[in-house]
Amino acid sequence: MGWFTAPEYWLSRLVFQRALAGVYLVAFLTAALQFRPLLGERGMTPIPRLLARVPFRRAPSLFHLRYSDRLFAGCAWTGCAVSAALLAGADSRLPLGAAMALWLVPWALYLSIVNVGQTWYSFGWESLLLEVGFLAVFLGNDEVAPPVVVLFLLRWVLFRVEFGAGLIKIRGDACWRKLTCLDHHHETQPMPGPLSWFFHHLPKPLHRVEVAANHVTQLVVPVLLFTPQPIATAAAALMILTQLWLVLSGNFSWLNWITIVLALSAVRFPADAPDVPGPPVWFEAVVLALAALVAWLSRHPVTNMISPRQVMNRSFDPLHLVNTYGAFGSVSRVxxxxxxxxxxxxxxxxxxxxxxxxxxxxxxxxxxxxxxxxxxxxxxxxxxxxxxxxxxxxxxxxxxxxxxxxxxxxxxxxxxxxxxxxxxxxxxxxxxxxxxxxxxxxxxxxxxxxxxxxxxxxxxxxxxxxxxxxxxx
Known part of the structure; x- marks a missing residue:
């Protein structure tokens, strides 16, 4: 099946995989350094208390087999080690099946953490990392060219992240429609950064421009991801610039960074594609099965996006495979x-x-x-x-x-x-x-x-x- 792969995206895949491994590393490091007082046996919301009342089918996690603080630390630091190995390119040195298995390890470990993380892990970027991390398992390595289907699914995630956030703003707080939300947001956001004070004091006409540009980037540009090149690359580049602007204006964990990682997968870098053999039949079958699964699970996020009662950051399955996203549907004034x-x-x-x-x-x-x-x-x-x-x-x-x-x-x-x-x-x-x-x-x-x-x-x-x-x- 000649249509199955896109060799010209080999560098896009490489950049995406290394950047995603970096985000995984930060996520596991955060878990390793903070879990004990938050979730440990003597934590504020102890994991053993949760496991006693929540069955495995509702929150799949390795910790249903057994929990101890030492085991949690082992999982978190193992996640750090595997992420660092992927960041260094270990998957490129393995056979295709082994590389896929290696990418599956951080996904399974982080799923186990998120599903017992309770309120401390209730943020949209947790599900986003899991959804993107699961798709990364099927992106292949140097033995095969990047599968077109998986590249499309990554763009589908990016579309839902941006378009869902745009819809929740337009439907939510009136200040988004009046272009006045940024008169308040830089001051009232959850965790201001070192430049947030200066962003707040920008002239109000510039704040109006910021909001209008945000609406364009989130409600118009995502559609262009599914157009031919170089338009799709230009759309992804515009999203990356917008996310870097947000990085400068506040502290939003890795939400902006993983959105940038997603956008990188849609950028076609000008580089000659290496010669690789065609993908094995089993790999084609697995990728097509993945596409069918994502298409079926996408019915819930799509229904949510078109609903006037749209909700933000909701997972519809315990594995966090296909989720709905959004941010700042309302903005605090004080x-x-x-x-x-x-x-x-x-x-x-x-x-x-x-x-x-x-x-x-x-x-x-x-x-x-x-x-x-x-x-x-x-x-x-x-x-x-x-x-x-x-x-x-x-x-x-x-x-x-x-x-x-x-x-x-x-x-x-x-x-x-x-x-x-x-x-x-x-x-x-x-x-x-x-x-x-x-x-x-x-x-x-x-x-x-x-x-x-x-x-x-x-x-x-x-x-x-x-x-x-x-x-x-």
């Missing part, structure tokens, strides 16, 4: 932050010595400039943003988080930038207060050196102590 403090006083009062905990990514100290963390994902910091939107988002984990602070739990404190209490002297009380944050003006920045101005709103959690006091040396 930024609230939960500020967590502790005191050593036996009888806490408003004038007690309350010391503030510092987070790595989320705003806290008004004078501390935001840092760049993406594509690394600070899961606790992201959930703190949701907690500030509504206490309901914090229900499953915030109480356990406060308890760990009262214990000076070492693993939990590693998630933070700064703990105001020495290791042997945990706080007697911890409280949380809600503040309104806004970016300072140019004049305020020059006068105070602070990029934020914050105003107390209300109590989020009253002073709380452990029922059983921690032993103090």
């Amino acid at each position: 930024r609230h932050e939960v500020v967590v403090e502790g005191t050593l006083d036996e009888n806490p009062r408003e004038d007690s010595d309350w010391r503030e905990y510092g987070f790595k990514g989320k705003p806290g100290d008004p004078r501390r400039w935001p840092r760049q963390f993406a594509p690394y994902h600070l899961r606790l910091d992201w959930l703190m943003w949701f907690a500030a939107l509504s206490p309901g988002y914090a229900g499953p984990w915030f109480g356990a988080f406060v308890e760990r602070l009262l214990e000076n739990d070492r693993d939990t404190l590693r998630l933070l930038r700064h703990c105001p209490f020495p290791p042997g002297e945990p706080p007697r009380f911890v409280r949380a207060r809600l503040f309104r944050y806004r970016y300072t003006t140019w004049r305020e920045l020059r006068e105070t050196g602070a990029c934020w101005e914050r105003t107390y709103v209300r109590e989020f959690l009253p002073p709380t102590r452990l029922t059983t006091p921690v032993h103090r040396s």
Whole structure:
């Protein structure tokens, strides 16, 4: 079947595979370094508690066989090692079947993590990595030319990512239709980056241009992915530029980066194709079966996209094979932050010595400039943003988080930038207060050196102590 492969995309496949391996590496590293205080046996939402009530068919995971923190760490670090091997090109040195099996390993490991990750892994980029990672298994290696069908399926994912995000905006918040959302978004986004303050202070007419360009990129350009070259390459390049703009404007984990990876698969690089033999019959059969499966599973995302009640970031099968995506269907006009403090006083009062905990990514100290963390994902910091939107988002984990602070739990404190209490002297009380944050003006920045101005709103959690006091040396 001469139509089955596209040799001219061999470099596109190579770039895509190495870039995807890099995203996998970041994802597994994030899991390895953060899982213990979030999901471990003594974590805020322990995995064993989830496994006791959720059957395998609803959340397929290797951890249904057995769970321990050591096993989770082993899976995460194994994922890092395999991802690094793929990044170095190990799949190119293996027979086709073995290369496919090697690409299947990080997908299976990360699926096992996501399906027990609970609220910490409820983001759309988790399902997106799994969907793209599964398709990568069938993209082949140097023994075969890239299969046209798989290249098309990757574009289908990219189309759903962009077009779904565009539809949810147009149908959602009126500010997207009025072109005014970016008057607020750079200030109220989950985790601002080092340039977000400057993006916020761009002239408002430029913000209108940004929103209009976003609508074009997400609602018009995706259709061009299915047109002949070089139009498809130009469409993919425009998406890459848009995503790089988003990378500069905030910290969105690896969402922008994996979208760029997807777009790279649609770019036809000017390079001579090497001579390779035709694909084996079994490979053709497997790829065609994959296409049939994706076509069948796509009915749910398509139905969701055309529905006036479109939802964002939904998986329709426990393997996360074909999902629906979207982002920022509504934009907050005001930024609230939960500020967590502790005191050593036996009888806490408003004038007690309350010391503030510092987070790595989320705003806290008004004078501390935001840092760049993406594509690394600070899961606790992201959930703190949701907690500030509504206490309901914090229900499953915030109480356990406060308890760990009262214990000076070492693993939990590693998630933070700064703990105001020495290791042997945990706080007697911890409280949380809600503040309104806004970016300072140019004049305020020059006068105070602070990029934020914050105003107390209300109590989020009253002073709380452990029922059983921690032993103090």
